[in-house]
Amino acid sequence: MSAPDPVKADDPSTPTRNRSHMSNSDSKSSLKPDTKLAHLGRDPKSFHGFVNPPVVHASTVLYPDVETMRPGGQKYSYARRGNPTTDSLEETVKELEGAAGVRLASSGLGAVSLAILSCVKSGDHILITDTAYHPTRHFSDTVLPKFGISAEYYDPLIGAEIKSRFKPNTAAVFTEAPGSLTFEMQDIPAIAQAAREIGAMVLMDNTWATPLFCQPIALGVDLSIQAGTKYIVGHSDAMLGTVAASERAWDGLNDFYGAIGGHVAPDDAFLGLRGLRTMSVRLERHQRNTHAVLEWLKDLPMIGTIRYPALPSDPGHAIWKRDFSGSSGLCGFDFIEGTTKEQSNAFLNALTLFGLGYSWGGFESLAIPVKLKGARSTTRFDENRRSVRLHIGLEDPEDLIRDIEQALVKAFG
Numbered sequence: 001m002s003a004p005d006p007v008k009a010d011d012p013s014t015p016t017r018n019r020s021h022m023s024n025s026d027s028k029s030s031l032k033p034d035t036k037l038a039h040l041g042r043d044p045k046s047f048h049g050f051v052n053p054p055v056v057h058a059s060t061v062l063y064p065d066v067e068t069m070r071p072g073g074q075k076y077s078y079a080r081r082g083n084p085t086t087d088s089l090e091e092t093v094k095e096l097e098g099a100a101g102v103r104l105a106s107s108g109l110g111a112v113s114l115a116i117l118s119c120v121k122s123g124d125h126i127l128i129t130d131t132a133y134h135p136t137r138h139f140s141d142t143v144l145p146k147f148g149i150s151a152e153y154y155d156p157l158i159g160a161e162i163k164s165r166f167k168p169n170t171a172a173v174f175t176e177a178p179g180s181l182t183f184e185m186q187d188i189p190a191i192a193q194a195a196r197e198i199g200a201m202v203l204m205d206n207t208w209a210t211p212l213f214c215q216p217i218a219l220g221v222d223l224s225i226q227a228g229t230k231y232i233v234g235h236s237d238a239m240l241g242t243v244a245a246s247e248r249a250w251d252g253l254n255d256f257y258g259a260i261g262g263h264v265a266p267d268d269a270f271l272g273l274r275g276l277r278t279m280s281v282r283l284e285r286h287q288r289n290t291h292a293v294l295e296w297l298k299d300l301p302m303i304g305t306i307r308y309p310a311l312p313s314d315p316g317h318a319i320w321k322r323d324f325s326g327s328s329g330l331c332g333f334d335f336i337e338g339t340t341k342e343q344s345n346a347f348l349n350a351l352t353l354f355g356l357g358y359s360w361g362g363f364e365s366l367a368i369p370v371k372l373k374g375a376r377s378t379t380r381f382d383e384n385r386r387s388v389r390l391h392i393g394l395e396d397p398e399d400l401i402r403d404i405e406q407a408l409v410k411a412f413g
């Protein structure tokens with residue numbers, strides 16, 4: 001029995017066997033990112049002309065005959081291994097990331113653990129940036145040791161000197177830029193180059209920039225991670241993660257994913273796809289609004305350091321300018337020395353448009369107090385500093401500024 005016909009574009013009765021959006025992907029690789037966002041991962045012809053792919057709720061997939069029931073006998077075999085909805089999202093992210101392949105996870109943290117576990121084994125050593133998202137650290141400190149994998153933390157500013165931290169069993173280097181809560185930029189190409197020389201895999205949590213503003217695989221990264229919960233979904237209504245792999249990392253990721261039964265529900269994949277369609281215009285607005293708010297905020301007497309690498313005053317600005325093409329809505333600032341916890345809390349409690357909540361990347365503005373105690377092991381920081389992390393949403397920046405202003409007046413008089 002021969003392999004099924006890969007393209008049946010004009011036969012809507014066999015949508016699951018239609019692969020035209022896959023086979024077109026070569027010609028689509030040359031499209032600009034905004035065009036990719038609008039057109040990739042959907043093939044109206046194979047679904048009666050409907051613009052979006054259906055949300056395929058499924059487990060069993062039927063075969064026409066026994067002969068087809070063999071590996072690769074037809075495009076879909078069982079829904080855990082993928083369906084047209086999850087394929088659409090994976091295909092779109094793959095093209096955006098310039099990756100060999102993409103696997104979805106049920107959360108950003110799920111994507112972090114999937115990426116790490118896909119490239120390390122018992123006896124290995126992994127280096128992790130000290131400014132990693134805290135749950136990444138928790139995973140590395142509690143789960144990895146159970147499998148005989150040791151994790152050590154390095155200074156995010158280490159650059160090519162990462163090689164001084166290599167051990168004979170170093171198998172992976174985990175990066176994240178800018179750093180969680182403190183926004184340090186990392187020299188990803190220098191780290192990737194050094195890691196490649198010893199055959200170690202390079203991972204990057206690129207949630208802040210998304211593949212629209214930073215292309216990790218082009219910078220030498222093997223496993224590019226997104227908390228899709230943030231800007232991909234973009235509406236604070238679903239959890240999602242994506243891992244995009246370079247050629248050399250793809251088989252390891254794909255095989256591991258299949259072996260552990262990785263799967264994302266079609267409704268969540270659909271929300272990810274829907275979010276992606278507008279991600280570029282949303283990010284552009286997040287970026288513009290953030291600049292407007294920070295421009296107003298930066299010279300106020302109670303404001304100390306602003307943390308946002310897109311600002312020329314930021315210590316990571318040169319690297320950001322070299323490696324990134326834009327900036328998102330997540331930023332931070334310190335209050336001046338001597339600010340009390342009561343003042344900082346009063347400011348946060350007085351905000352009305354900014355919600356107090358974790359996560360970010362949705363349309364709304366958010367604020368949290370930054371707590372670094374226990375969050376770093378190799379980087380020095382001032383435990384007394386009062387810092388706030390803001391997510392600047394899609395509201396009118398004049399309203400956001402007025403909200404911050406009235407909260408500052410309440411807290412500082």
Ligand SMILES: *Cc1c(COP(=O)(O)O)cnc(C)c1O
Nearest residue numbers: 107108109133205207227229240
């Ligand atoms: C939120 C976040 C994650 C985790 O994503 P979840 O979907 O909340 O699990 C990972 N990395 C970064 C940088 C994040 O901000």
